[in-house]
Amino acid sequence: MKLTHLLSASFLSLFSTFALSATFTFTAIPDEDESQLRTRFDKVAVYLSEQLGVDVKYIPVKSYSAAVTAFRNNQVQLAWFGGLSGVQARRLVPGSEAIAQGFEDQSFKSYLIAHHSTDITPSESFPLLNDYTFTFGSKDSTSGRLMPQYFIERNLDKPIEKIFKRIGFSGDHSRTISQVEAGVYQVGAVNYKVWDTAVEKGEVDTSKVKVIWESPSYPDYQWTVRAGVDNAFGEGFKEKLTQVLIGMTDKDLLASFPRQSFVPAQNKDYEPIERVAKTIGMLD
Template sequence: MRSLASLTSLLAIATAGPIGLPSVAAADTFRFTAIPDEDESRLVERFSKVADYLSDTLEVDVEYVPVKSYGAAVTAFRNDQVQLAWFGGLSGVQARRLVPGSQALAQGVEDAAFETYFLAHASTGLEPADTLPDSIEGKTFTFGAKTSTSGRLMPEHYLRERFDAAPEELFTRVGFSGDHSRTIALVEAGTYDIGAVNFKVWDAALANGDVDTDKVDVIWSTPSYPDYQWTLRGDADETFGAGFTDRVRQALLSMDDPELLESFPRSGFIPADNDMYAPIESVAENLGLLR
């Protein structure tokens, strides 16, 4: 029983509402999404294989539904257009606030101690250091997506902590690239002097030979914080049957195929719960990013 990004699904997405999703959830189809932190075409290819795995393991039809933005992922979850989502720390907090009873089920092994890398273009003369240097002031800077935990929330938190100033006061120009791959490309091209990027995306790009380290490299790494997680709607058992939440949790924790794990990329999954993300919620409230 498999339902990937088939022609039928793609047509439904193309003709749906403003975020490009089915208008209602079908009880016989379990849908999930993922925040678009990398190129969309790559995510569709990768997560369609995850849909296969979940369909076989859960013995229900499973469909991966791509979205255009972090906000669209949260909206789809709120509206029950998807029942499961691979969220970042902040988007997960936002979603669980909007859908009471929803649970963080699993996080990547690496997500318990996630990091953001600060990248700099070679022309800045900035070198790797244990702290962010005063000389970053007056340069240009790009975050990732506006509600990205690793691409905006935590790097802004640490910038404010270090300099006691808002990014707009530190830099001559502040941008939002939209995703981590784009951040790397913009700093490598010299469009921005400095950027904040998810360390896993950087490491993967480096391993794939997609980065010219003569042009861009890491100058600082943040302290660790909790980040990505799988979050399931609180009404999943009511919709799909008693015990469904536990079955989904076990399916995620049992995912061990290296090809599937590369979709994230993670080395495996470990249990998670909502309380683990209290530090993210606190920082987001302090920065005014939660309603």
């Protein structure tokens, strides 16, 4: 019995040492230029490491689907997902939870933008888009594909393939803006935060590209944590992580998202996204 107790104590000690020395990893959907993402999330990694008392590493990925795959395979334990990619990841790893979202993500929006040559007039009513060329962002983007497709098809009462002359997928919101500004595509769908921030920084030539329609609001980005982090990093780790994310108050750090703050989130907040994805055939 004494030997058994000694072995049990040794195992617990070893486990505790592993939990303290293990690296907590996270990723984010590549919704903007990769260099901007690395600058943003390397700073987040430093903040999390200081607040959590564990080594934290940001792992970049090349696509939205790669972010979901990394989460599924336990290559990362936390991810900054869009609404749809978060739903996809939590379906693949039962027990995973949305724990925090940006204040703005409670009522997110998409813009439709158009090249000046289209002469489409900005309006509260839905624009006629027949026979234009059109680009979404990533194929799995909530604000750059899922919700815009849903609103377009609902308002024009036909599938996108019967509306546009040509459809593309730029890969991220920054490229969508660049491609429409350059006239590669006549119209595109973009995350309103990326657009507004780029305009504020003077990175968009608004004489060449403009917003022609603003969508109704919907829930979007969130931090999702993988099931089992308390087992790997110690009892109460998930709750501490949640509070650390919600407690992020550094203005420079928040501006890099850009968000004014983070607020609590839960899986049920994203049920509307799951319903829309099923409606347009992106989820079973």
